[in-house]
Amino acid sequence: MQLILHFQSQPVLAKQSLCFSYPFVKTKTSLPSNLFAPKSPIFTIPLSRYHQIQTHNPILCARKNKRRNGSQRLTRLLLQLMPAIVSNFKILPQPLDLVVEEFCSGDGSGGRKSLLLFLLYGVLVICGLGLLFGGDVESNVLFCGLGFGLSGVAMVQWLDKIGIFAIFFGGVLLSRLVDFCTNSEARDLGYAKKVFQQISQPSVYIWNSMIRGYSNSENPVESLIMYREMLQRGYLPDNFTFPFVLKSCSVIADYRYGKCVHNCIVKTGYGLEVYGSTCLLRMYASCADMESALKVFDIIPKWNVVAWTSLISGFVNNSRAIEAIKVFKDMELHNVQPNEITMVHVVVACARSRDIDTGKLVHSRIRQLGFDPFGSSFNFNVVLATALLDMGSVQQMAQKNLVTWNSMISAYNQYGWAEEAIDLFSDMRIAGFVPDQTTFLGVIGACAQLGALAFGRSLHSYVSKTSMCKDTTIGTALVDMYAKIGDAGSARRIFENLQKKDVMAWTSMIICLATHGHGMEALHIFRKMQEDASVIPDQITYIGVLSACSHIGLVEEGQRHFASMVNLYGIKPTADHYCCMVDLLSRAGRFDEAMRLLEEMPIQPNVAVWGALLNGCEIHENVDLADQVRRYITEMEPHGSGVYVLLSNIYARAGRWQEVNRVRELMKNRNIAKNLGHSSVEMELLSS
């Protein structure tokens, strides 16, 4: 079976034909199957801007055209095809010097025929046919076809120019090949590396291709290793090298390496290059050093949109949204026209700083600039739209992508509308979107809120069958979900199986144990966490630790942890921490200390803190203190019913019914209704 493709829309190409034949694929099983199975089942070959061939398992048997004038076109075509073909077959080219040697050792004076033979042989060597498939007759035949076809074209073009021939294949083709397998859609960096290793003296361009490929890969560290090797072997990086290297530094946030690269940029004189310096800015911003980022900004030779936008995004991503907005205003003063990307960052800045007024101004500026995705049906920018959606200035979106769905699900979660979040999840699946890690983070969180046991478990089992099961964020969400559902055992198992445990993972486990009444175990986990030098407890960790202490009544231990939180880790205690401490002390009946702590508090005690104190008063029937607390509470703004109920319970217990009535009056006057308690349990229905 043979398929001949004619290119008809382009007059010159119309005369050309390429044969794509399939015979060996379907009938012969002797061929290694992976040979014909590239990453995607459909193989797309870009022929020109207007032509694309989509085919399964193509084998090229290029045929030389009879008419000479078409050959140049076909050569170019083949040049475009070669990387695709060679990389599809995972053929390793031979080192250039080896090829050159082949040519030089031939009889230079020979006639045309022997020259042709040499050329043919050269191409075969380059394709490394014997190297990979020597034993297989069918594939040899096949590759002979390939080799012959290629050489046929090459012969016409380069018949008398052996020197050029060598450069042509050594320089251009290998560059194209490396480019193709590092940066095309069907890239394969493992193969790229092998090809690269065949090149004895890679040009800077090829180095750059490799570094770029790795910088966009899963392991950007590889690009840094590549870069180091480049320097060690005495190659001089150029202005293209630095952006790629710096991108890797940014992605993995390697501050020290980034600074070394900065040094190198300065030394090689590319420090004042627009691209390079903008990348430097981003690198410092990614490494959370905004001060250096600002210094770099100052030396950027031209403050264009990208430079400004990078600075804005730096502030946004370092939780300095207000400064980001300031920079944006500055940019407007400098009369630099913002683009959609700029506005995305500014919108995020408004959302993060909860600055609704500026948010409205920004939205109208977006309209003014003509970027508003909701202003007209064309020019719909999903990213900007999602950012606006997240800021809350949009209710409905007609066009959604994965991130939009995720954003909506998490927004519903934050409003506490867990059921709606789950509904949205099923809508999204009906709409044909494949949920990703962020989606699951949201839906698992919704299950945690709802206590949706069965659905939560099904999510868990789904996730464990994917690569997400190793992910720390997913694991943490699951730990929290099981904790909230009441299944501390499952939470524990997931936690133990986590390969990497970060602060959040440890913290969620500690809080889980503390809330399930396993205070000792929670503290044990905390000690294990402290043994791990790679994690530093933060304020939320200490909420768990302190509440664990308070559950088991370890006052001194709690006080020690509180002190080390402040002195060792420099964490400023929040109202929640004081709440824990007051709870700890007043449960133990140590009211003097509790009151002293309250007086020393540098922040205003909130209702929860008073509530904790009242809780202790109830346990120890300390009505006098409760009286004092009542005075504070009545001075405060009206709030939830909790403290009033506590107060009235305390008075009731002491038999002070008048006071009970006064508290109830107070509640009535302040229009506070007692919250209805509710809980839900999911039950399995057993049949027969």
Next chain:
DNA sequence: CTAGGGTTAG
């Protein structure tokens, strides 16, 4: 062959 974009667990 080069720089900047939305969602994200405790």
